[in-house]
Amino acid sequence: MAKPILSPSTKREIAEIARVHLHIETLEVRGHDSLDFHSLAVWNVSAALEAAYLAGMVDHYRKRE
Numbered sequence: 001m002a003k004p005i006l007s008p009s010t011k012r013e014i015a016e017i018a019r020v021h022l023h024i025e026t027l028e029v030r031g032h033d034s035l036d037f038h039s040l041a042v043w044n045v046s047a048a049l050e051a052a053y054l055a056g057m058v059d060h061y062r063k064r065e
Contacts, residue, residue: 013055021048 018024
């Protein structure tokens, strides 16, 4: 299965969700374990997934209008 192509605005939204809910300052690989691996609380992961799902729904309905 091909990896989906995300728009720049979608990538920015995902990065914002990572910053707000997961406290990850960047999603870029930095080549250092202490910067690239994170311990996360399950409630933070849940909140990030919910935010991503809702952002996808909003994007879907905007495209229909």
